[in-house]
Amino acid sequence: MxxxxxxxxxxxxxxxxxxxxxxxxxxxxxxxxxxxxxxxxxxxxxxxxxxxxxxxxxxxxxxxxxxxxxxxxxxxxxxxxxxxxxxxxxxxEYVPGVTLYQWARDNNPCARELVEKLLPLSRALKEVHAKEVLHRDLKGDNVLVREGDGAPVLVDFGAGAMPNAPRVTGALAPANLRYRSPEAVAFFLREDRKRGESYNYAVRDELYALGVILYVLATDVYPFNGPDDELLGEILDGDPKSPHVRNSRVPRALSELCLRMLAKAHARVPNAEALCAALERLLEEAKADPRWEVPLCYGWTVDGRTTEDAPELVGHDPQAWLRRWIRQKPKRGKPPSPLAVAPAPPAPPTASTVPTLRTRVRRAAPVLVAVVGLAVVGLGQVLGQLQPPPSTPTPSQPLLAPRLPGEFSLADSTPWATHVHEVAPPWKPPEADAGAAPSKADTSAPVTTMTLSSGTTRMKKKAPGSQAEKEKKANGSTGANVLLAVAAAANMACPGAQVRKEPAPQACPAGAIETMTRQLGIPIGDIEGNAGLPGWKKGNEPVHVKEGPISLELVGAWKVGTDAMGRGGRLALPNGTRLSGQLCVGEKHVYGRITQAVTPTGDTFTVCMELWESGLYRGLEIEPDGGAIKVRPRVEVKTVARFE
The missing domain is CATH 3.30.200.20 (Phosphorylase Kinase; domain 1)
Structure with missing residues (x-):
């Protein structure tokens, strides 16, 4: 190898x-x-x-x-x-800082602060374009906000172009589909396009991409979204909802400038110089208008959650209600740390308490029954969210069964529900292309960004507005129902005390969480149930394994955002993706830590995943076979924030 x-x-x-x-x-x-x-x-x-x-x-x-x-x-x-x-x-140059989108999520800026970030970025583009250079992959993840002075820094010219630069083949420059201009989409869909003909990317395309960035910063959603073929039609039509309509805190003047940046080519802001002048006028207007100082999104405060957050549920589809509520009310800023309940120390295990595979299967049945019961309770708790939450718990509120939070977080410090461009709800996939660098304090400026070989970043030529491909998963889905948090809690139920030699906890590889959640669009805690260990054929007969490096293969595509029946969704990793990492053998279980994913076309991603059994238990139970180490080869793979 x-x-x-x-x-x-x-x-x-x-x-x-x-x-x-x-x-x-x-x-x-x-x-x-x-x-x-x-x-x-x-x-x-x-x-x-x-x-x-x-x-x-x-x-x-x-x-x-x-x-x-x-x-x-x-x-x-x-x-x-x-x-x-x-x-x-x-x-x-090393640029410590976070991406522009991460800066917005962390700080919940006001409209004036957005303009103050976009103005120096527009001035930089003015200088870049004056030298006949084009970036061609503008997006929020290719702009870093530098620590110290807070200045925006444009990174990653790997897809850039200028006269006499080395030429490469391709109809379009690598970029995320959501940032494509209507004229680029029209070129791609042309029936008379000649073989080998390339789109003439221009300044107007760059300004359109910058308009998408402004739209996301102002509203926390993209101007257009959805499956590729539908997205192509929406971009081509070019009629996004006004930012101030999506978010009433966006000043109308800023909203109108954003729409001019997203307009058809003839009506778009003509160049970066004109954009700089428009942004300078907005800054002057902001000085006399206090509305420019209001944070654009709700913060993570007690008074940020009120009954006006919740639309009327009665007579409406719960999934549509939840989607509308979450998208209308994004939250930014630092969320409060969740209250931790210290678990009782486990009793020392005995031979009678060590579960076998048969015992674990028998114990799984009550867990499934419990899910049904918890679902009824969960629905009542969701309906209870329509009332203002009490400031302090009452004796009638059990600590082990708290009310579901308004954000419907799945035990993650950054809920998927609030950032459409980072970690989307299960029914709506997020941006799934590479970013400039992990959004941490030690982010480096020049991480290369290119398009995935499949998925949203490489457009499939379909008629605008046609139906997206519907593909059903073999084993369930993440689901977009109101009781998702309750079901997830039930799936995490502990089967009992076990004797095991677990590997020591370990942090994920650098950039893995960023890659999974932002680049691939897979939320932390998502499980794909079709992967096979080496030696797996038909059936699920045990195979020999040993401690050390391991490489297994996805059997079926890993899709994100499917509905409760496994329909729809968006491709995150294609069928045949190789997952590589390490196996650690314990006394009763074999634990797998996956750190790299390589697609059949060669796209490589740093990830943080664990091997699970039946979606309920971390690790694979060792089958009795004398001194040999055998496990069932059909496994499930779960994205995690840390190896436990």
Whole structure:
């Protein structure tokens, strides 16, 4: 097996005179490491020359020729290893900070603050376009908000273009479909388009993408959303709902500018210079209008949850009601830490309390029965949310059965319900393309961003407005029903004390959570129930396993956002995706930790997943077979925030 970059680049090793500290993130065409030289940090971007081809030289060509304000800087470059080069290494300025979207989620900015972020970004684009350079992959995740001064920094010119830059084939530049302009979509759908003909990406496309960014920042949703074929038709029609209609806290003047940026080509803001002038006028208007100082979304405060949050439920479909409620009332800012209830210490296990596989199956039946009972209680609690919550618990409220929160969080500090562009509800997938870098404090600027080989980022040529492909999962779905949180709680019920030698808890790989939730669009806690260990044929006869590296394959696509019947949804990982990681053998169970996913087309993602059995138990029960270690090969894979 050919070694990967992670196999050869490790912490504390020296590459080209730079000492590696840690991996920061990865995209489709490059991986970035934090490194040090002469006491100063920098970001090393490794681009594999053989697999990337001419794409690998575009960013170097652009950054070597120019230096722009509010754009990440190229410091140096070299090939590595020296004796037999395999990688082009770009030495980039290290920009600690978070992505623009993450900044909005963390700080819940007002309209004035949005304009103050967009103005320097527009000035940077003005300078970039003046040199005939185009970024071609503008999105909120390719803009970092730098720590300290809070300045926006544009990153990742891997898909950029300029005169005399290396040319590559393709009808459209790599980008997320939601940021495509109507004229780009019209070109893609042209029946008379010649083979090999490429779209002439222009400044107007760049301004449209910036308009999408503004729309998301102002409303917390995209102007257009849905399956690819429906999304193509909506973009082509070009009639988004006004931002101030979606969110009454958006000033009308800002809403109108956003719509002009999303208009058809002839009515769109013509260039970055005109956009800068318009933003400067808005800042002047903001000085005399206090409405520009109001946070655009609800905060995570007690007074932010009121009965006016909830629309009328009676006479309406519960799923549609919940979708409308959540989308109309996004929340931003730092959520409060959930109250932790300390569990009672478990009794020491005895031989009679160690469950066998048969015992576990027998115990699963009451759990399923309990789900039905809890569902009835859960519906009552949901209806109870229509009343103002009490400020303090009363003796009649049991601690072990709290009322469902208004955000319907699944035990995660950042609920999926509130950020459509980050972690969407199960019925509506989020953006699923690579970001510039993980949205953490140590985010590096130059992480390469490219399109996935399948899914929303590569458009399939279909007629606008046609029905999306409907594909049913073999084993259930995440479900979009009101009782989702109750069912999830029941599925996590503990079967009893067990004797096991569990591996020590471990943090996820750097950037894994960001990749899963933002890039692939898979929420933490999602389970895919069709994966097979090596040796799996038909049936589910036990197979031999051993401790060490493991590679298994998805049998069927991993889809996100299907309904309760497994219909609809969006592709996150295709059928045949290889999942790689480590197996740890305990006394009674084998535990699997998956850290990498590679699609059949070669797209590679850093992930954090565990192997589960029957969707209820972490780890695979060892089957009795003398001294051999055997487990059932059909497993389920669950996304986690930490290896337990």
């Amino acid at each position: 050919k070694p990967t970059l992670e196999d050869v680049v490790r912490s504390d090793m020296v590459v080209g005179g730079y000492r590696i500290e840690k991996k920061l993130g990865a995209g489709g065409f490059g991986k970035v490491y934090l490194a040090w030289r002469d006491g100063s940090p920098c970001a090393l971007k490794f681009i594999h020359l053989e697999s990337v081809g001419e794409w690998g030289w575009r960013e170097l060509f652009i950054m070597l020729r120019h230096e722009f304000p509010n754009v990440v800087k190229l410091l140096s470059h070299f090939k590595w290893p020296e004796e037999k080069p395999e990688y082009l290494v770009l030495v980039m």
